[in-house]
Amino acid sequence: AQKVTQAQTEISVVEKEDVTLDCVYETRDTTYYLFWYKQPPSGELVFLIRRNSFDEQNEISGRYSWNFQKSTSSFNFTITASQVVDSAVYFCALSLYGNNRLAFGKGNQVVVIP
Amino acid sequence: GAVVSQHPSWVICKSGTSVKIECRSLDFQATTMFWYRQFPKQSLMLMATSNEGSKATYEQGVEKDKFLINHASLTLSTLTVTSAHPEDSSFYICSASRGSPDHNEQFFGPGTRLTVL
Numbered sequence: 001a002q003k004v005t006q007a008q009t010e011i012s013v014v015e016k017e018d019v020t021l022d023c024v025y026e027t028r029d030t031t032y033y034l035f036w037y038k039q040p041p042s043g044e045l046v047f048l049i050r051r052n053s054f055d056e057q058n059e060i061s062g063r064y065s066w067n068f069q070k071s072t073s074s075f076n077f078t079i080t081a082s083q084v085v086d087s088a089v090y091f092c093a094l095s096l097y098g099n100n101r102l103a104f105g106k107g108n109q110v111v112v113i114p
Numbered sequence: 115g116a117v118v119s120q121h122p123s124w125v126i127c128k129s130g131t132s133v134k135i136e137c138r139s140l141d142f143q144a145t146t147m148f149w150y151r152q153f154p155k156q157s158l159m160l161m162a163t164s165n166e167g168s169k170a171t172y173e174q175g176v177e178k179d180k181f182l183i184n185h186a187s188l189t190l191s192t193l194t195v196t197s198a199h200p201e202d203s204s205f206y207i208c209s210a211s212r213g214s215p216d217h218n219e220q221f222f223g224p225g226t227r228l229t230v231l
Contacts, residue, residue, distance in 0.1 A: 037222075043205060045158075045222040091157065100146055100211045100220060104157045 002027045002094050006105035013082050014113050020078045021108045023092030031097035034075045036066065039107070040088040048090075051075065052097075082112045117141055118210050120223035127198055128231055135193045135226045137208030143188035144210035148220060149181075152205040164191050198230045 003026040013019045025034065036048040049059065051068055059066045063080045079086050092105040117140040127133050137147055146165050150158040164170040164185035172178050180202075182194040191210075195202050205227050209220035 042224075043207075043227070044224040045207065045209075047219075047222075050219060100148070101160060101163065102148075102158075102220060104159075106157045109155075 002103040004105035010109040012111045023075045025094045035093040037091045038088045087112045116221045118221045118223040124227040126229045133195045137191045139189045139210040146211040147191040148209045150207040200230045203230045
């Protein structure tokens with residue numbers, strides 16, 4: 001079975017600080033996808049990134065960056081120079097190739113203090 | 115593109131009544147739709163997977179007779195919470211897949227907040 005662990009439950013940072021969210025996953029399959037979603041207070045999930053298991057390149061999108069390390073089964077997410085609008089719950093998730101079922105982590109509540 | 119809507123966005127009902135939640139893919143055909151449940155400050159829990167024209171596949175522990183799922187067309191799935199009770203109060207989220215297993219991407223609706231009095 002697949003499992004996603006997000007150990008930090010709530011993280012508070014002062015605006016403009018960087019924040020890194022850890023995601024550790026477990027699967028016996030060699031082909032899988034990893035995702036990050038943002039859930040603002042409104043509740044709607046916002047897709048941030050999808051990464052397949054064969055692509056270990058790190059990615060940067062604006063203030064967001066992701067570090068995928070298969071050796072440690074981790075897919076960490078960093079927000080640089082955080083802003084108040086970044087306050088939300090962030091979920092890491094995993095699905096297997098050919099099976100769309102998503103296994104979500106428990107989420108990280110990020111609070112950015114102005 | 116790839117917009118998913120849910121209706122209603124919130125509903126309050128009395129205990130014992132049934133509530134229907136609709137999930138629609140607005141600009142694509144969804145071969146597979148998913149229903150999730152999220153309690154306050156918790157993660158999303160998959161309730162069931164539905165494919166158009168066939169019976170839904172429920173996750174372990176989810177009561178099929180309690181949560182009726184119908185996927186009548188490629189753009190519409192409905193979740194009916196039958197004889198709702200206060201413990202069914204939750205945030206229900208649907209998602210839809212375009213059927214590209216190599217992409218494994220789901221598009222999420224905005225959610226429906228159910229409160230049972």
